[in-house]
Amino acid sequence: HLESKTLLGVDFIKSAKIVLNIPEMKYSFVDKPDREFDLIAEPESLTKQVMVNSINTTLALREDEGINLEPVEKDRVNLLLHQYQEIFGENGEPTPYGTHYIRLTDDTPISVPPYRLPPTKKEALRQEIEKMVENDIIEECDSAYAAPVVLVPKKDSTVRVCIDYRKLNSITVPDRYPLPRMDDLLESIQPAKCMSTIDLRSGYWQVSVNEEDRDKTGFITPFGIYRFKRMPFGMRNAPATFQRIMDRFRSGLVDITVLVYLDDLVVLSADLDKHLEDLSVIFERVKLFKLNANR
Incomplete structure (x- = not known):
């Protein structure tokens, strides 16, 4: 018997002429095939x-x-995180539980000249545009709508592509769907020993734009005009569309305390056993809604 655990590899097994019988969890030696020993699990x-x-x-x-x-x-x-690792990936499909519609008070297309960008910013924009096309977020188009692009620096030295939809928003029929009041959310918190926060990955981009409305999302770049296939940030009714989906997400969850504000979820439980059960239910619903979370 060895005094300490040792990992024996294939080379040792071959040199010692060991024959493994995995189905019966036994082993023997080539020169003594009739004498078998137990493999201890x-x-x-x-x-x-x-x-x-x-x-x-x-x-x-x-x-x-x-x-x-x-x-x-x-x-x-x-x-548990390993069991549900698929929800932390990048699912290419939009959620089937909601679509973003754009209704206007005036159907005259809005076109705004592009904002000037220095050469370094143009290259950064080009790279981001390519990623967004590859990820099926946007597509080239010949839309008569053209909103200008604004690049916002991120902490990791990359840029976030933002679209100045202020003129389009000014003629957008408002969606009056209510957003949760923060004070109401805070008041609804019950005493809990365990809390987890879940942040959905680019939540708006997990929602489709109604195909007939996509031209209205058109934006102009030095490389052409593009439109959104997924719901863009900065649109007047995007928060209402997303909150409606997340309220559907939360509907029917019994005996689970989950607070939802747009793409942020907070799960509260009395103890770890209950918390893991609650998280399992929430993760299953994330899968059902074809959503993805950050990790």
Whole structure:
């Protein structure tokens, strides 16, 4: 018997002439095939630990998360994240639970000259446009609508493409669907020991624009005119459209405290066991709605 655990690889197995019988969990030696020995399986707890250690580290809890959890409790959370890793990917499909419509008081197309961009910004815009086309967010078009582009710097030195839809918004029929009041959300919070926040990945881009309205989203660049296939940021009724979808998302959730404000969700539970159950239900609904979350 070895005093410490040792990992024996294929080279050792070949040199020792070991024959493995995995279906029956036994092994023997080439020169003594009639004498078999039992393969001893690892305890289930160790198997689970190996699974935890093999989880994609981008899904596992970060150092600033779960700071009040014991190591075993963190492992349980990590296993749940691993189980639902598909919702943290990049699903190319829009949600089937809502569509963005654009109704105008005046059907005369609005066209605004493009804002000037220095050469370095043009290259950054070109790269972002290519990504958005590749991800099926926008497409080239010959729309008579043309809103100007504004580039906003991000913390990671890249840029965010924003469209100045102020003139279009001024003739957009408002959607009066209510957004939650922050004070009402805060008042609805019940005492809880566990809380998780879920941020949907570019939430608006997970919603389709009604095909007949897509030309109205047209925007002008040095490389041509494009229109949105997914709901753009900066449109007057985009928050109402998204909140309507998320209220459908929350509908029917029984015995689960989940606060929803646009693409931010907060799940509150009395203890870890209940919290993991609640998160499982929420993650299943994220899958059902074909949404994706940041990790």
